[in-house]
Amino acid sequence: MDQPxxxxxxxxxxxxxxxxxxxxxVVALQHFSAEIAGTPAKIVTIAGESGSGxxxxxxxxxxxxxxxxxxxxxxxxxxxKFTKExxxxxxxxxxxxxxDPYSVYNPFYCVGHIFDIAFNNFHLASNxxxxxxxxxxALNLVGLKGEEVLSKYPxxxxxxxxxxxxxxxxxxxxxxLIIADEPVSMIDVSLRAMILExxxxxxKEYGISFIYITHDFSTAYQISDxxxxxxxxxxxxxxxxxKIINNPQHPYTKKLIASxxxxxxxxxxxxxxxxxxxxxxxxxxxxxLFTEVEPLHWAVLTESN
Amino acid sequence: MKSxxxxxxxxxxxxxxxxxxxxxxxxxxWKNPKLIIGATVLCVLVFCTLIGQFxxxxxxxxxxxxxLNLPPVGFEYRxxxxxxxxxxxxxxxxxxxxxxxxxxxxxxxxxxFVAASxxxxxxxxxxxxxxxxxxxVDDVIRLLSDTxxxxxxxxxxxxxxxxxxxxxxxxxxxxxxxxxxxxxxxxLRAQIxxxxxxxxxxxxxxxxxxxxxxxxxxxxxxxxxxxxxxLTAGTSYSVLVLVGVEVLGLGSQSKPSLGIxxxxxxxxxxxxRGMWWWWGIPTIILIVVFMSLLLISVGLDExxxxxxxxx
Numbered sequence: 001m002d003q004p005x006x007x008x009x010x011x012x013x014x015x016x017x018x019x020x021x022x023x024x025x026v027v028a029l030q031h032f033s034a035e036i037a038g039t040p041a042k043i044v045t046i047a048g049e050s051g052s053g054x055x056x057x058x059x060x061x062x063x064x065x066x067x068x069x070x071x072x073x074x075x076x077x078x079x080x081k082f083t084k085e086x087x088x089x090x091x092x093x094x095x096x097x098x099x100d101p102y103s104v105y106n107p108f109y110c111v112g113h114i115f116d117i118a119f120n121n122f123h124l125a126s127n128x129x130x131x132x133x134x135x136x137x138a139l140n141l142v143g144l145k146g147e148e149v150l151s152k153y154p155x156x157x158x159x160x161x162x163x164x165x166x167x168x169x170x171x172x173x174x175x176x177l178i179i180a181d182e183p184v185s186m187i188d189v190s191l192r193a194m195i196l197e198x199x200x201x202x203x204k205e206y207g208i209s210f211i212y213i214t215h216d217f218s219t220a221y222q223i224s225d226x227x228x229x230x231x232x233x234x235x236x237x238x239x240x241x242x243k244i245i246n247n248p249q250h251p252y253t254k255k256l257i258a259s260x261x262x263x264x265x266x267x268x269x270x271x272x273x274x275x276x277x278x279x280x281x282x283x284x285x286x287x288x289l290f291t292e293v294e295p296l297h298w299a300v301l302t303e304s305n
Numbered sequence: 306m307k308s309x310x311x312x313x314x315x316x317x318x319x320x321x322x323x324x325x326x327x328x329x330x331x332x333x334x335w336k337n338p339k340l341i342i343g344a345t346v347l348c349v350l351v352f353c354t355l356i357g358q359f360x361x362x363x364x365x366x367x368x369x370x371x372x373l374n375l376p377p378v379g380f381e382y383r384x385x386x387x388x389x390x391x392x393x394x395x396x397x398x399x400x401x402x403x404x405x406x407x408x409x410x411x412x413x414x415x416x417x418f419v420a421a422s423x424x425x426x427x428x429x430x431x432x433x434x435x436x437x438x439x440x441x442v443d444d445v446i447r448l449l450s451d452t453x454x455x456x457x458x459x460x461x462x463x464x465x466x467x468x469x470x471x472x473x474x475x476x477x478x479x480x481x482x483x484x485x486x487x488x489x490x491x492x493l494r495a496q497i498x499x500x501x502x503x504x505x506x507x508x509x510x511x512x513x514x515x516x517x518x519x520x521x522x523x524x525x526x527x528x529x530x531x532x533x534x535x536l537t538a539g540t541s542y543s544v545l546v547l548v549g550v551e552v553l554g555l556g557s558q559s560k561p562s563l564g565i566x567x568x569x570x571x572x573x574x575x576x577x578r579g580m581w582w583w584w585g586i587p588t589i590i591l592i593v594v595f596m597s598l599l600l601i602s603v604g605l606d607e608x609x610x611x612x613x614x615x616x
Contacts (some may be wrong), residue, residue: 055346062507062511064507064510088513091510091511091512092513095511096508096511098504098507098508098509103503103504103505104505104507104508105505106505106509106523106526106527107610108527109526110527114508114512117513117518117522118512118513121512121513121514121518122512122513171536235595
């Protein structure tokens with residue numbers, strides 16, 4: 001009965017290059033395990049720097065990428081063994097909001113096209129009136145009006161408007177999970193709060209869970225319930241967001257949290273830029289050993305602790 | 306009260322939807338002035354020459370069929386006055402210039418168009434396989450197109466022409482197509498590479514679209530103007546190379562063409578003798594052809610790239 005919505009087990013993705021697979025391989029994501037209950041809906045943050053495997057994870061969950069090993073189960077079913085119809089059903093349940101709102105829209109069509117293809121393929125409405133009502137309802141939720149935006153071309157709208165349209169589209173499909181891959185990183189700071197509020201509202205009022213992928217700890221702290229911290233494709237700390245940020249254990253987490261600029265303090269600019277964070281991980285390491293630091297907070301402890 | 310508000314909203318969004326459809330399908334992208342002017346000029350020119358084939362006496366293209374050195378209508382040259390029998394004048398071997406253009410222009414344009422079409426078909430095949438398959442196939446195709454692209458077409462054609470002196474229509478078109486496939490290959494490969502992983506293709510997948518739908522509804526509309534632009538640019542390039550070869554006195558001498566007419570005019574010192582119509586009129590026709598082809602390419606570029614359009 002209590003089947004989790006999404007269950008990820010030991011997910012690993014290794015990119016190989018050329019014939020010599022051994023030497024030039026890049027381990028993008030390793031031994032990632034997570035569980036998203038679905039009820040009650042939660043916002044789960046996947047945090048980490050660029051190249052830490054966040055987007056690889058998102059692409060694997062959405063089915064755009066085959067992982068090297070590990071499994072993803074959706075409501076108890078293995079995603080990689082889905083038939084065509086099951087993939088189609090899975091698409092309705094798991095939607096996404098991408099990072100770059102400018103590239104998600106086909107430049108050939110007005111922005112209303114993203115609603116049209118969803119309507120046509122998922123047969124959401126029986127007639128034009130239903131279509132308009134559903135679209136209007138979704139748009140009103142994100143504070144937009146159909147007659148103002150739908151007939152515009154993507155390049156005529158702002159990034160914030162485009163991103164809100166994306167969320168409206170995802171909401172209209174009434175999914176159980178939305179993967180938000182850095183949804184606010186390319187948006188004006190003044191509009192970020194609005195997008196994040198919409199996400200929280202969708203979670204609270206409509207029971208939609210989110211996987212919120214970000215490198216920004218402050219927004220994660222604001223909205224998310226749980227958090228997984230990735231470092232070189234490896235999970236180093238996981239658990240309750242507030243507990244992790246208030247009591248970071250892994251040296252990498254500490255460093256990341258220390259590097260958040262705050263408005264009260266003058267920036268001193270004495271952050272070390274280490275070489276190790278730039279080079280890509282090329283070896284597959286054994287699965288991480290988590291220690292329970294406090295209830296709902298696990299971390300991989302290193303010698304320095 | 307409440308129902309009225311709802312009504313007004315829905316009628317507004319109805320209007321918005323209609324506006325959107327109008328913009329997409331009727332007016333905005335394809336109603337580009339450059340594209341329309343270019344296409345109109347080219348169509349008028351081609352249409353006139355095709356009609357002229359039927360109403361004008363084509364035997365006037367033969368040497369000695371007309372009086373020698375006759376100027377166009379309304380001009381006088383060495384006590385000869387232009388007549389309506391030869392409205393654009395004649396050359397020094399008694400060939401009617403209007404007939405030369407009527408027969409020569411479709412010939413030159415035809416060779417250019419066929420060469421560009423062959424080039425485009427090869428380009429689509431190579432570009433799609435390079436873009437989709439990637440890996441080794443991509444490496445080979447890219448190496449091939451990049452290296453052959455830098456070989457000057459004129460040089461190769463001059464050498465080949467000395468071996469095959471009287472190349473006919475299709476041989477010539479095939480020879481020219483050897484230099485017309487690289488550009489479409491590169492352009493299509495790049496486009497497909499960037500579109501294959503684009504977010505809007507991902508979004509269409511998330512919206513449950515099939516592969517066919519993604520190819521034809523998402524990628525193709527964005528690629529179509531590129532294809533036509535490549536075709537016109539290829540035609541323009543092939544005609545340019547063809548005329549260049551002919552002006553040098555190479556190419557098939559059995560069929561009249563604009564390049565051969567120019568070659569004759571140069572060889573007979575038409576400029577020194579003041580016979581401006583002999584070299585001037587074919588040159589003007591060529592300029593008009595190249596300009597209209599250029600306008601079509603530029604116009605199509607604006608169609609395919611909305612940011613170039615006037616807001």
